[in-house]
Amino acid sequence: MQIHKHMEEANNEAKSSLHWSLTLCLVVVSWMLIHRLSQRNKKGPKTWPLIGATIEHLKNYERMHDWIAEYLAKHRTIHVAMPFNSYTYIADPTNVEHILKTNFSNYPKGKLYQSYMDVLLGDGIFNADGDLWRQQRKTASFEFASKNLRDLSTRVFREYGLKLSNILCQASRDDRVMDMQDLFMRMTLDSICKVGFGVEIGTLSPNLPCNSFAQAFDAANIIVTLRFIDPFWRLKRFFRIGSEALLEQSIKIIDEFTYGMIHKRKTEIKQAQSPGNNCKELIKHDILSRFIELGEEPGNNFNDDKSLRDVVLNFVIAGRDTTATTLSWFTYMIMTHPSVAATLYSELKQFEEERAKEEEVELVSFDGTDVKLFTDRTEQFASLLNYDSLGRLVYLHACITETLRLYPAVPQDPKGILQDDMLPDGTKLKAGDMVTYTPYCMGRMEYNWGPDAASFRPERWLNDGVFQNVSPFKFTAFQAGPRICLGKDSAFLQMKMTAAILCRFYKFELVPNHPVKYRMMTLLSMAHGLNVHVSQLM
Secondary structure (H helix, E strand, O other): HHHHHHHHHHHHHHHHHHHHHHHHHHHHHHHHHHHHHHOOOOOOOOOOOOOOOOOHHHOOOEEEHHHHHHHHHHHHEEEOOOOOOOEEEOOOHHHHEEEEEEEEHHHHOHHHHHHHHHHHHHHOOOOOHHHHEEEEEHHHHHHHHHHHHHHHHHHHHHHHHHHHHHHHHHHHHOOOOOHHHHHHHHHHHHHHHHHOOOOOOOOOOOOOOOOOOHHHHHHHHHHHOOOOOOOOOHHHHHHOOHHHHHHHHHHHHHHHHHHHHHHHHHHHHHHHHHOOOOOHHHOOOOOOHHHHHHHHHOOOOOOHHHHHHHHHHHHHHHHHHOOOHHHHHHHHHHHHOOOHHHHHHHHHHHHHHHHHHHHOOOOOOOOOHHHHHHHHHHHHHHHHOOOOOHHHHHHHHHHHHHHHHOOOOOOEEHHHOOOOOOOOOOOOOOOOOEEEEOOHHHOOHHHHOOOOOOOHHHHHHEEOOOEEOOEEEEEEOOOOHOOOOOHHHHHHHHHHHHHHHHHHHEEEEOOOOOOEEEOOOOOOOEEOOEEEEEEEOO
16 A cells, blocks of 8 residues: 555656646747747847847858848848847948947947957957047058058059969969969968068968968958857857867967067167168058057057057958958959950050050060060059059949949948937837948848849949949948048059959959858958969950
8 A cells, every 4th residue: 555655646746747847848839939929020030039040040150141131131120139149230321321420429349349359359440449449540540641651552562463463474374273362362461561560471472382370360250250159159268169279279370470570570660760771761651660659659559569469460451351352252253244354454455555655655565475575564564553543444443342342341340339229210229239230231232222233233333434432321341430441542552453453464264163152250251262264365
């Protein structure tokens, strides 16, 4: 009887436990179903309790820009809830103007964004807010407005454009496949180090040496981008495991390169300031030297190497990655749109003939077999390119601008929200969340650009042969408002200088079956590079 009683009690306990388990499961399932049913009219990705839109977000991570674009095509504003923070994505120019200009002070980079990017960008201009940002912007604005810096940039961009041309000339003769994205990254890294920091690093040398800094910089960029959707990144950082362990290693390589550059430049400045040295004029022209000089003045924030390190890395991402990425997509667009390439070639040929007459220069004749004659002609053409004459290449400017419309170097730009606010379209924004305007998506929206928004058509920027600008809140590749890109003119100078030389003298063909898609990082670089065959043009 006692055994039977115990068995009955155990059975009742099991039944009770099963009852409560089934009840709990029913409550949870009902809760989830009610939650999902409540989202029938929700704009944007559907969410689950606690985890928000994490599942759909992770599923579409490698194509996130297109995933967001699909929603924004239906709804100009969408909300994406995540476990620890929520994002509002916008593509309407009126809403963009509100956060970038009208209520600018309410939308800083913010603590959350800064916590993700601090390890790479520190307190540099792209990651700073308030007085620190204003001081850096004021200094950089003064330097970018300098005619001396513009003249130096023109010489350096021409020099490295010709170095790239020489590499391609040899590759065309050897019938070697070249990764244009890698070459552009090398060219722009060398250029920004020469113009911005007065240092020659030689990654675009003919033997294309391994560049550990560039590899580490790209790895760090990818990992800090992953932090935006990885709820466990702080734990991984604490235990130094996974992606955060790789990030730590990458930052060590980056810092070694950057601090070495700073120390070298400081030494050169001291040597140049010694009696009898004639290098003082060059020192005044580079950006790093200006910040070093600024650090010697009282009441500034650049009196230590860490501050200078942050300045350097922010200018590297601005001067290297953005320009190289755009040139890569530009080259891809030219390859895949033969009629555009033909029109551009005609403009460059006409420009060359007209400028040669103006300068009373007899153009070198070449038939494609003599390397020296080909090189001489390339150098001759490059000598006709300067800041003013490049302005005459209107179709080239339209091609690059159209590339930036569809493939902006910065595809998304998130902002923090200081106080509750309402967008012009009535969307409520909550303090502590983030709002992101999306240049990649905006360029593809028919309500912004018409029914051919997804088409690459440079002619949309021209009216009777004259380039037509649009609102920077519609074409947001260079941001807008108080944070509008200071280096826009410098970027166009290098892109047009390089593109003019390459499109005048080379034809590019994509290697068959080579995949071209973007890689998820803060910039819109190509995941597998851009492998091409190169041939010479007469």
